Structures are given as structure tokens and as C-alpha cells.
Amino acid sequence: MGVQFEHIDLLYQAFTHSSYVNEHRRKLFTDNERLEFLGDAVLELAVSKYLFQRYSSMSEGEMTKLRAAIVCEPSLVIFANELNFGEYVLLGKGEELTGGRTRPALLADVFESYIGALYLEHGLEAVISFLEKVVYPKVETGAFSHVMDYKSQLQELIQQGNNGSLTYEIVEESGPAHSRTFVSRVLLDGKELGNGHGKSKKEAEQHAAQTAIKEIKQQSKSQEG
Known part of the structure; x- marks a missing residue:
């Protein structure tokens, strides 16, 4: 994706599931749950800004409905799968055996945690540039037309x-x-x-x-x- 991380630990954290941390307690691994929390908020802000600027005639209610469709779990899973994020997640053996690598909730969380890491490393503009490649084109081509006015x-x-x-x-x-x-x-x-x-x-x-x-x-x- 052309994104460089100076703080590589952020990238590792974004792709580290709690099950992996639980199985490697002797090593200093940190799971991605805090980054997911941050990424969720950053993603909502970035999408809100995009909709506000791009669709000047949309009402507040219409923008809210469309944003909800863009940042919901099924949509985030699609974005994560297109980037093959599931392949890079560090999982515990139990989570791996039960299909965690393809579990929708896990993939959606990883996408949000990556957004959080990207925000900490490069700021909001980098997040927006990333979304311009991965998310916004789908809005433009009608992937969410079922909720649009x-x-x-x-x-x-x-x-x-x-x-x-x-x-x-x-x-x-x-x-x-x-x-x-x-x-x-x-x-x-x-x-x-x-x-x-x-x-x-x-x-x-x-x-x-x-x-x-x-x-x-x-x-x-x-x-x-």
C-alpha cells in the first residue's frame, strides 16, 4: 500500500490478537484492542468528513445512515479481505484452529486497529489517503446505494x-x-x-x-x- 512505518511495533500491535498474547505471556506482546478503539473513532471521523464534503445536498439523517453502512462490520470485513489482512494476524493456536483468521468480527477489528496505528504513525491525512484507495471508491461506484437517497x-x-x-x-x-x-x-x-x-x-x-x-x-x- 506504499505506507512506511517507522514505529514497526505499532504495526505488529495492530495485527496481534488477544489470543496470541495470552499464549505468549513471557514475551512483551500487546494486543490490538486499544488500537481498535482508537481506529473506530478515527474511521468514523474520516468517513464523516468525506460525506460532509462530497455530498453537499445530503441531510444529517442521510449522512448518518450512509456512514453507518460504511463503517458496519460487514463492510469492514470486505475491506479487510480485499487487503488480505486476515493472512497477517498473529493468532493463538486455539483461535487459529477454530477459524479465527476468517471470523468477521476479528477481521473488522483488525481493519479498525490498522486505522488506529496508521493515525498514530502518520496522522489523519494519511488515514484519509488510505481510505481514498480502499473505501471511498466503493461509495462513488454505488456499493452503498441501497442506503443512499x-x-x-x-x-x-x-x-x-x-x-x-x-x-x-x-x-x-x-x-x-x-x-x-x-x-x-x-x-x-x-x-x-x-x-x-x-x-x-x-x-x-x-x-x-x-x-x-x-x-x-x-x-x-x-x-x-
Whole structure:
């Protein structure tokens, strides 16, 4: 990853599980639990800063939801596996025999402890540079789109190209009062980008924005081709 550690003991600590320490009591090994504590906080700060700066139209609630998806255990396991962190963990024999090297909680902890070590060695900017390679691209390419607001995503796409202003219109309502269906369309300077339906006006607008995003990305791929 191109990261140099002058204090190599920090790196060893980041990858030392408590089971290894327990089996080597005569040696001065330190487990990674304290670094994990620090890394958890640093990771949350770095991701918060990224979301705040990158998605200017996202509400506090939307950013909180997306951050939670990025820093949750399943996501951290994916990041750790892509870096093969599990191969480098120092484990006790018992933990090794029971599959600890691939245990999700252990991998997530190792990823956080590495963040903690990197922060102590090089500071927050180094952590951000690391995350720009490992984590942020996944947000950009839609890995967490299931928790993102499609209207916010569409707004960001349009703002990137300075391509005008978006408006939403409800063009159809149907069904009985207790079970209405709405159809919405989203327009860019009066030109329709997409449409969608839903059980509420907000849901219909979200689906219209989702359709528009797919259309824009398909057009972009066609132009690149």
C-alpha cells in the first residue's frame, strides 16, 4: 500500500490478537484492542468528513445512515479481505484452529486497529489517503446505494456537470384513498430525465430519480464507448 512505518511495533500491535498474547505471556506482546478503539473513532471521523464534503445536498439523517453502512462490520470485513489482512494476524493456536483468521468480527477489528496505528504513525491525512484507495471508491461506484437517497445522488450528478436545475412533478394519481399510487417525473430544465411510481409522492420521486441516474450512467457509458 506504499505506507512506511517507522514505529514497526505499532504495526505488529495492530495485527496481534488477544489470543496470541495470552499464549505468549513471557514475551512483551500487546494486543490490538486499544488500537481498535482508537481506529473506530478515527474511521468514523474520516468517513464523516468525506460525506460532509462530497455530498453537499445530503441531510444529517442521510449522512448518518450512509456512514453507518460504511463503517458496519460487514463492510469492514470486505475491506479487510480485499487487503488480505486476515493472512497477517498473529493468532493463538486455539483461535487459529477454530477459524479465527476468517471470523468477521476479528477481521473488522483488525481493519479498525490498522486505522488506529496508521493515525498514530502518520496522522489523519494519511488515514484519509488510505481510505481514498480502499473505501471511498466503493461509495462513488454505488456499493452503498441501497442506503443512499437517489434524489441526493441525482442532484450531485447534475451539480458535477453544472447542468441546470431539477424539478419534480406528480403526473398521475390512482387507486382508492387508502391505497394511492403516484407517478412522478423528474425534469432537468424542463426536459424529462426519468419517471417512477410509488405509494407516496416521496417514494415516486425517489424512483424517478433512480431511473434518471441509470439513464445518465448508460448515456455516459455509450459516449465513452
